[in-house]
Amino acid sequence: MGKHLSLRVLVPWQRLVDELTIPGIEPILWHINDDPNNAPTADVLVTERPSNPELRSRVSRIKGLKHVQLLSIEYEWVLEHLPERVSLTNSKGAVDDATAEHCLALVLASVHRLPQIGQQQRERQWTRTWTGSLHGSKVVLLGAGGVGSEIRSRLLPFKPAELTTFARTERVHEQGYPIYSLDRLWAFLPAADVVIVALPHTGETEQLIDAKFLSAMKDGSLLVNVGRGPIVDTDALLPELQSGRLHAALDVTDPEPLPANHALWSAPNCITTPHMAGDTAQFISLVSELAVDQVIAFAHGEELTNRIIN
Structure with a gap:
């Protein structure tokens, strides 16, 4: 020049x-x-x-x-x-802080059933509702990059009983906690109350959250995705939501943008936000x-x- x-x-x-x-x-x-x-x-x-x-x-x-x-x-x-x-x-x-903050909002809103409580408010129903809690829960976190690390730091003050991080490469984080390889998550998945996805979209992570993965999650557990939509097999997730067995909170979806007639919009036990975590x-x-x-x-x-x- x-x-x-x-x-x-x-x-x-x-x-x-x-x-x-x-x-x-x-x-x-x-x-x-x-x-x-x-x-x-x-x-x-x-x-x-x-x-x-x-x-x-x-x-x-x-x-x-x-x-x-x-x-x-x-x-x-x-x-x-x-x-x-x-x-x-x-x-x-x-963008790490904003995404982590939005993720925490999705987790808390889901665990404490805020959409359900909001509907009761609109219907003027004063009904006490027992909910879950991050305190004492077991959390599986998929992703140890900038976003994953910030999510982890925000979860710790809520005193989960276990918070286990997984990524593509097994290593020890600079802060001293272990990061396990993704192939080891099957030993932790069946006991997890919350599973958070903060992974990039690669060939390895494409539809990582498939029917086999979802069936391994325990009844009533929560799936949160702030990574990429194609990491979750939407067709496999929908029956789990419609049956009421699992809960989900999704800031990213597949397809995206979500078509107006898509079943995810009306799926029970599901919060969907329009890829806005960083906004x-x-x-x-x-x-x-x-x-x-x-x-x-x-x-x-x-x-x-x-x-x-x-």
């Missing part, structure tokens, strides 16, 4: 335009999901994941593109649309700060954090 040229950067929010209006950088407001016009020529794309899957391919048609900075941890959606020799980074570390004001501040730092580093040829593709 010549000294007289500016780095052209597509950004989705006016805040990023304002913060990147600095010498050597030309921010251009363009949102992959909302802008009806094709993207102008640009060196860098800072983007959210399009809510409409059909718009994801717009990434492949940006002329001059050299780098993509994602405003999320999730990156799988963009891989097939990323042109050759275009580098990719994500926002690992910025907080604090998250916006954190990913914006990270995106600005990444763009400035790219403009100066400095090393970027959270590299997915070099």
Whole structure:
């Protein structure tokens, strides 16, 4: 890039335009999901994941593109649309707290039967209801990355009787607790009161939560998914919910977005939120700060954090 040229950067929010209006950088407001016009020529794309899957391919048609900075941890959606020799980074570390907080909200709402109590409130029924509790429960946590670690730290103050973490690689966490490999979870699964999924979507985790897995969960237990929708076999989960044997709280689903006529909407014992775990004001501040730092580093040829593709 010549000294007289500016780095052209597509950004989705006016805040990023304002913060990147600095010498050597030309921010251009363009949102992959909302802008009806094709993207102008640009060196860098800072983007959210399009809510409409059909718009994801717009990434492949940006002329001059050299780098993509994602405003999320999730990156799988963009891989097939990323042109050759275009580098990719994500926002690992910025979304972890928000996702963990949402996960805890789903767990507590489910364990304490808040949807049921809410319905009783609407019907003006004063009916005392006995519920479960995290205190004294056995929790299986699938995922030991940034999100999984933050979920674990938030669960501990609620005094679960057991909190066991599993991931693809067996190891000891830097905080000293063991992380078991996924193939060892079968010894823990039948006794678990709560199973939390915070794994990435890979070939290994595709439909990991299948009929066999679900049948191994004990009656009345809770499945929470804040990882990726395809990790759970929806067709296998639905009969378990409809029979009342299991409970679920899902921030991600398969398919996604969930069609209006899908059976999950009306499934009993199920809370579904629209992939919103990271959608907080604090998250916006954190990913914006990270995106600005990444763009400035790219403009100066400095090393970027959270590299997915070099």
